[in-house]
Amino acid sequence: KQEVTQIPAALSVPEGENLVLNCSFTDSAIYNLQWFRQDPGKGLTSLLLIQSSQREQTSGRLNASLDKSSGRSTLYIAASQPGDSATYLCAVRGSQGNLIFGKGTKLSVKP
Amino acid sequence: DAGVIQSPRHEVTEMGQEVTLRCKPISGHNSLFWYRQTMMRGLELLIYFNNNVPIDDSGMPEDRFSAKMPNASFSTLKIQPSEPRDSAVYFCASSLRGVGARETQYFGPGTRLLVL
Numbered sequence: 001k002q003e004v005t006q007i008p009a010a011l012s013v014p015e016g017e018n019l020v021l022n023c024s025f026t027d028s029a030i031y032n033l034q035w036f037r038q039d040p041g042k043g044l045t046s047l048l049l050i051q052s053s054q055r056e057q058t059s060g061r062l063n064a065s066l067d068k069s070s071g072r073s074t075l076y077i078a079a080s081q082p083g084d085s086a087t088y089l090c091a092v093r094g095s096q097g098n099l100i101f102g103k104g105t106k107l108s109v110k111p
Numbered sequence: 112d113a114g115v116i117q118s119p120r121h122e123v124t125e126m127g128q129e130v131t132l133r134c135k136p137i138s139g140h141n142s143l144f145w146y147r148q149t150m151m152r153g154l155e156l157l158i159y160f161n162n163n164v165p166i167d168d169s170g171m172p173e174d175r176f177s178a179k180m181p182n183a184s185f186s187t188l189k190i191q192p193s194e195p196r197d198s199a200v201y202f203c204a205s206s207l208r209g210v211g212a213r214e215t216q217y218f219g220p221g222t223r224l225l226v227l
Contacts, residue, residue, distance in 0.1 A: 031214075044218040046218075049214070091154075093214070097214075098167060104153065
């Protein structure tokens with residue numbers, strides 16, 4: 001059974017720092033991996049999707065990498081801003097189309 | 112597009128009552144997913160449909176939960192009878208399955224359910 005783990009559970013950094021969020025999964029047979037952002041009391045917003053054949057995806061200040069063989073993904077946020085404060089969720093897609101989520105990393109960027 | 116639409120946004124009910132949650136997926140999407148989010152367990156898949164057909168309902172916790180998708184633009188998740196442990200945020204998501212990078216799941220704003 002696929003399990004997704006995110007470390008750390010919470011992270012607090014000063015504005016301007018570069019940071020890395022980690023995600024690991026137990027079964028490397030994935031179709032893709034998605035990173036989402038969730039603001040308090042809100043739904044999920046997709047940030048980046050990496051197909052199983054890809055190594056990384058970039059969008060603005062965000063860069064996500066995927067190492068399928070080791071079961072790891074990282075989300076790199078450059079020059080963090082207070083507006084980046086949110087919970088970041090990692091999810092892997094199995095063969096049936098469903099997503100399996102980690103419990104998230106709650107990020108706080110202090111001005 | 113308006114995105115995934117869920118109603119109601121908030122629901123407070125008493126134990127034993129029937130609760131019906133509604134979802135309208137993004138037009139043209141062929142897959143629909145119901146998730147439940149709690150502090151203890153995080154986000155968990157309850158059931159998902161492909162082309163209006165339920166594919167996997169192994170995440171549905173008990174017979175008290177049922178879901179339907181009568182057409183491509185509407186789905187319901189029903190809890191009868193409701194219990195306090197059903198209190199959670201229920202999300203609906205949709206995607207266009209099998210189209211590579213476009214297979215991103217788009218989430219609705221969620222329904223916050225409180226069962227007293």
